Amino acid sequence: MKNIDALAIGDKIVQSLKPSVFLTTAAEGKINTMVIGWGAIGVMWGKPVFTAMVRKSRYSWELLEKSNEFTVSIPTHDMKEALKICGTKSGRDIDKFTAAALMPQAGQKIKTPVLAGAGIHLECKVLYKQDMQPENMDKAEKERWYGDGGDWHTMYFAEIVASYED
Numbered sequence: 001m002k003n004i005d006a007l008a009i010g011d012k013i014v015q016s017l018k019p020s021v022f023l024t025t026a027a028e029g030k031i032n033t034m035v036i037g038w039g040a041i042g043v044m045w046g047k048p049v050f051t052a053m054v055r056k057s058r059y060s061w062e063l064l065e066k067s068n069e070f071t072v073s074i075p076t077h078d079m080k081e082a083l084k085i086c087g088t089k090s091g092r093d094i095d096k097f098t099a100a101a102l103m104p105q106a107g108q109k110i111k112t113p114v115l116a117g118a119g120i121h122l123e124c125k126v127l128y129k130q131d132m133q134p135e136n137m138d139k140a141e142k143e144r145w146y147g148d149g150g151d152w153h154t155m156y157f158a159e160i161v162a163s164y165e166d
């Protein structure tokens with residue numbers, strides 16, 4: 001395991017959001033991983049911060065609300081099949097670790113595991129969260145992403161407390 005400076009490879013991390021990366025959560029003995037394509041990396045409150053946006057309908061949202069922490073695993077090799085499963089199936093219905101042949105690996109600084117062998121890992125502790133406020137959203141983007149029904153995102157601003165490559 002090689003420690004890395006997450007901010008120094010910020011552009012690589014942002015580029016990886018397209019096609020997408022894994023966001024893993026754990027709470028009350030359950031672990032789950034989902035795919036995210038939106039996120040940001042930068043400095044806030046003088047700390048390296050990863051910001052994720054998770055819709056309230058996700059099982060991951062439930063776990064994240066309980067644990068206040070998550071990990072991000074960024075594939076450095078082809079994990080298309082696992083990304084497909086984890087981005088379309090819910091941990092409410094299936095165990096995605098079994099379905100996508102993923103192995104949890106203990107985190108270094110937090111209780112949430114990372115995905116063994118995926119590549120680059122960020123361990124993140126939530127410093128601030130904010131439910132999106134519909135009235136604050138640009139009208140066209142609101143229509144495009146949320147329509148009438150909602151399913152709004154919660155934004156999680158999380159300190160990157162460990163970052164390393166396997």
Ligand SMILES: Cc1cc2nc3c(=O)[nH]c(=O)nc-3n(C[C@H](O)[C@H](O)[C@H](O)COP(=O)(O)O)c2cc1C
Pocket residue numbers: 019020032033034035036037038039053054055057058059060061086087088089090091092
């Ligand atoms: C390419 C891609 C990017 C995605 N990005 C996000 C995201 O940033 N936030 C989010 O809430 N869901 C996102 N999703 C959807 C979730 O990964 C998907 O709904 C998943 O099944 C949720 O799993 P869960 O219910 O186990 O948490 C994305 C899906 C794909 C395929």
